Structures are given as structure tokens and as C-alpha cells.
Amino acid sequence: xxxxxxxxxxxxxxxxxxxxxxxxxxxxxxxxxxxxxxxxxxxxxxxxxxxxxxxxxxxxxxxxxxxxxxxxxxxxxxxxxxxxxxxxxxxxxxxxxxxxxxxxxxxxxxxxxxxxxxxxxxxxxxxxxxxxxxxxxxxxxxxxxxxxxxxxxxxxxxxxxxxxxxxxxxxxxxxxxxxxxxxxxxxxxxxxxxxxxxxxxx
Numbered sequence: 001x002x003x004x005x006x007x008x009x010x011x012x013x014x015x016x017x018x019x020x021x022x023x024x025x026x027x028x029x030x031x032x033x034x035x036x037x038x039x040x041x042x043x044x045x046x047x048x049x050x051x052x053x054x055x056x057x058x059x060x061x062x063x064x065x066x067x068x069x070x071x072x073x074x075x076x077x078x079x080x081x082x083x084x085x086x087x088x089x090x091x092x093x094x095x096x097x098x099x100x101x102x103x104x105x106x107x108x109x110x111x112x113x114x115x116x117x118x119x120x121x122x123x124x125x126x127x128x129x130x131x132x133x134x135x136x137x138x139x140x141x142x143x144x145x146x147x148x149x150x151x152x153x154x155x156x157x158x159x160x161x162x163x164x165x166x167x168x169x170x171x172x173x174x175x176x177x178x179x180x181x182x183x184x185x186x187x188x189x190x191x192x193x194x195x196x197x198x199x200x201x202x
Contacts, residue, residue: 004129011133017110018141018183019190024110027101028142029179035158038146039139040094041101044083046135048105051079053119053131060120072115077106110138148182149173 017023024045031037052075056063063071084102087095095102105111114134119127150156153173155163172178 004126007126007129008133008136011130011135012137012140015134016137016141017134018138018145019187021110022187023113024108024138027104027108028145028183029176031098031101032142032146032149032179032182033153033174034097034150034156035143035146036094037097038142040087040091041098042135042139042142044087044098044102045105045108045111045138046132047083048076048079049111049114049135049138050128050131052076052111052115053127054124055079056115056119057122057124057127063120068120069112069116072112072120073106076111076115080105110134145179145182145186148186149178152182153178 011017015021018025018028027041027045031041052072055075056072059071059075080103083105084095087098087102114130118130122130147157151162153169153171153175155161155167155169170178173182
């Protein structure tokens with residue numbers, strides 16, 4: 001596997017922001033009540049990650065060390081504002097569903113962490129790939145959690161009924177406790193699979 005592929009793979013699998021690093025829990029638990037919301041939030045964060053990583057990497061030698069965090073937040077906030085305006089203009093229903101969690105991308109620890117730990121120390125190309133990998137990992141995790149919660153809690157996928165009126169879905173899955181339950185079960189499953197693979201490789 002090439003170095004560039006490893007950077008992308010790292011964000012999607014090895015250091016997945018949600019399932020491995022447990023970052024960004026607030027939007028993860030809040031917006032994953034439907035698959036549409038999860039994917040929308042994930043792609044929005046991915047766009048901000050890539051754009052902010054690229055700009056921070058370009059400016060990394062110019063930004064004074066004493067104000068770097070403040071500068072990173074201004075850069076991230078600029079791209080978040082652009083994404084929010086685009087969503088309001090072209091996808092108003094999705095923007096209404098995501099609500100305050102789009103502006104809160106500014107303080108999402110995933111984005112600020114990648115700016116500080118990677119983009120500020122690497123080239124533009126690698127920073128863009130890191131943003132892509134982390135963004136895709138975040139989006140994939142949100143999509144999985146959203147799909148499970150929507151399917152079990154509402155009996156739908158993309159708001160399309162899956163099993164009709166045959167089964168009454170447990171609505172608790174789409175509520176806050178259900179988010180914790182689904183997230184915990186998925187993390188446990190992933191850790192089990194990883195431990196089994198490590199045992200086999202030995």
C-alpha cells in the first residue's frame with residue numbers, strides 16, 4: 001500500500017474518528033436518527049476537513065505559533081459558514097433537520113485535531129488526503145449508526161418504509177438512549193472483530 005493510500009485508509013479504518021478515537025460524539029448521537037441526516041452531516045464535515053486542512057497546510061509557515069489555534073478556528077469557521085449557506089440555499093430541508101449542528105462543526109474536535117496534529121506539519125497534498133480519509137471515516141461511521149437506528153427505531157431507510165406495519169419498531173432507538181446503545185454495540189462489535197483478526201494473524 002502506498003503512503004497516500006495509507007493516509008486515507010488511516011482515517012477510514014485504523015484511526016476512525018468515531019469508532020476508534022471516539023471523537024465528535026455530540027453530532028454522532030444527535031443527528032444519526034436518520035440515514036439522510038447522518039450522510040448529510042458526514043459530507044458537510046468532510047468538505048470542511050479537506051478545505052481547512054489544505055488552507056492550514058498552505059499557511060502553516062506563515063501563521064505565528066502563538067495564535068495558531070485562533071487562526072485555525074477562523075479558517076474552519078469560514079468554511080463552515082460557506083457549507084451552511086450552501087445547504088440553506090440548495091438543501092433547505094436537510095439544513096433544517098441538522099439545525100445547530102452545522103454551525104457546531106466549527107468546534108468539532110475531529111477537525112481541529114487534524115489541523116493541529118497533521119495539516120500544520122505536512123504538505124498540502126497529504127493534508128488533503130488526511131482530510132478526505134478522516135471525513136470518509138466520519139461519514140461511514142455516521143451512515144452505519146444512522147442506518148441501524150433508523151431501521152430499528154423507525155422501520156425505514158431514507159424515510160422509505162422497510163417492514164411496514166408488520167412490526168412496531170421500538171422508538172427508543174431513535175431517542176438519545178438508543179444512540180448510546182447502538183454506538184456501544186457497534187464499538188463492541190468492531191473491537192471483537194479487530195481482536196479476532198489480531199489473534200488469527202499471530
